[in-house]
Amino acid sequence: MADHTEVDSVSGTATTGHAWDGIKELNTPLPRWWVITFYITIVWAIGYWIVYPAWPTISSNTAGLFGYSSRADVAVELANLEKIRGAKMAALATASLADIEKDPAMLGLARAKGKTVFGDNCAACHGTGAAGAKGFPNLNDDDWLWGGSLEQIQQTLLYGIRSGHPKTREGQMLAFGKDGVLKPAEIVTVANYVRELAGLSTRPGYDAKAGAKIFAENCAACHGDNAKGNPELGAPNLTDKIWLYGSDEATLIETITNGRAGVMPAWEGRLDPTTIKAMAVYVHSLGGGK
Numbered sequence: 001m002a003d004h005t006e007v008d009s010v011s012g013t014a015t016t017g018h019a020w021d022g023i024k025e026l027n028t029p030l031p032r033w034w035v036i037t038f039y040i041t042i043v044w045a046i047g048y049w050i051v052y053p054a055w056p057t058i059s060s061n062t063a064g065l066f067g068y069s070s071r072a073d074v075a076v077e078l079a080n081l082e083k084i085r086g087a088k089m090a091a092l093a094t095a096s097l098a099d100i101e102k103d104p105a106m107l108g109l110a111r112a113k114g115k116t117v118f119g120d121n122c123a124a125c126h127g128t129g130a131a132g133a134k135g136f137p138n139l140n141d142d143d144w145l146w147g148g149s150l151e152q153i154q155q156t157l158l159y160g161i162r163s164g165h166p167k168t169r170e171g172q173m174l175a176f177g178k179d180g181v182l183k184p185a186e187i188v189t190v191a192n193y194v195r196e197l198a199g200l201s202t203r204p205g206y207d208a209k210a211g212a213k214i215f216a217e218n219c220a221a222c223h224g225d226n227a228k229g230n231p232e233l234g235a236p237n238l239t240d241k242i243w244l245y246g247s248d249e250a251t252l253i254e255t256i257t258n259g260r261a262g263v264m265p266a267w268e269g270r271l272d273p274t275t276i277k278a279m280a281v282y283v284h285s286l287g288g289g290k
């Protein structure tokens with residue numbers, strides 16, 4: 001091949017010999033500063049390979065002069081964190097529920113822990129903000145089926161509600177209709193009586209006296225003479241404005257006819273005792289617990 005390089009008459013620079021449609025390419029040298037920088041990066045890379053872990057070997061990689069490893073760094077940091085947390089968690093494990101609530105540091109830890117554990121284990125039923133849903137109690141309010149003291153909450157968490165655990169919280173409302181204890185008309189009457197107790201409107205022509213009698217004979221044993229509920233039995237207060245299942249007549253009739261028997265799982269054995277303690281404190285702190 002012929003040598004097509006020539007010196008360009010305008011710039012005085014040699015051409016590469018490449019030409020397209022009469023346009024010739026100048027062979028301008030790379031700037032010196034650029035070439036020097038380029039060589040420096042090569043030297044830098046070689047230095048880097050020597051100092052830091054770089055090249056794969058058959059089973060692992062070159063370790064580098066300083067034996068640096070980001071994985072070892074993480075392990076050290078985790079170990080440190082574990083040490084700090086471990087001490088705090090150990091304190092939590094031995095402290096009483098009341099002591100945890102009194103100590104701002106432990107309380108903070110319990111709340112932080114409680115919040116994550118809640119998201120993973122409780123939110124599916126009680127809602128992300130613990131606001132509950134039909135059949136799943138709101139844990140933010142100051143209304144408790146089974147009691148809102150620290151100890152009562154801890155017991156609910158440990159053993160569950162109608163959970164099948166030997167120490168479970170138990171308390172079953174009868175299925176008054178299904179089991180034939182009350183006739184449908186009586187159920188309508190007592191449902192309206194419950195609405196009256198709660199300060200809600202009643203069906204026209206409803207017999208308040210009959211309602212009171214049915215209630216006294218069938219319901220007061222669990223819900224109390226004044227229908228304020230009984231946390232020993234998980235029987236809700238029927239006079240407040242807070243309803244687990246609902247206060248419209250149809251829902252009340254359904255509740256009284258078939259019973260409800262909501263189930264809350266036991267957490268003993270599934271969450272460790274310290275975590276359950278932290279959860280009790282967390283739930284207590286949510287709900288303006290008693």
Ligand code: HEC
Nearest residue numbers: 121122125135137143144145146147156161234262263264
């Ligand atoms: C499978 C659904 C389910 C899950 C999961 C669940 N709960 Fe419950 N929980 C319930 C139901 C249903 C009740 C109400 C039972 C009843 O009718 O007495 C309840 C009741 C409670 C109560 C008693 C409320 C009161 O008013 O006395 C507390 C406290 C509670 N849950 C906390 C928790 C915590 C904390 C977790 C997570 C560790 C959790 N629950 C997980 C279903 C669930």
Ligand code: HEC
Nearest residue numbers: 171172173218219222234235236243244245246260261262
């Ligand atoms: C053996 C105890 C017991 C008796 C007797 C009983 N209840 Fe209940 N009742 C409960 C329990 C426990 C619950 C909570 C149900 C649940 O959590 O699943 C409940 C729930 C209710 C609810 C739902 C409240 C809400 O917030 O949605 C209503 C309404 C109710 N009862 C009315 C009655 C009436 C009316 C009678 C009488 C005809 C009666 N109960 C008799 C224990 C009882």
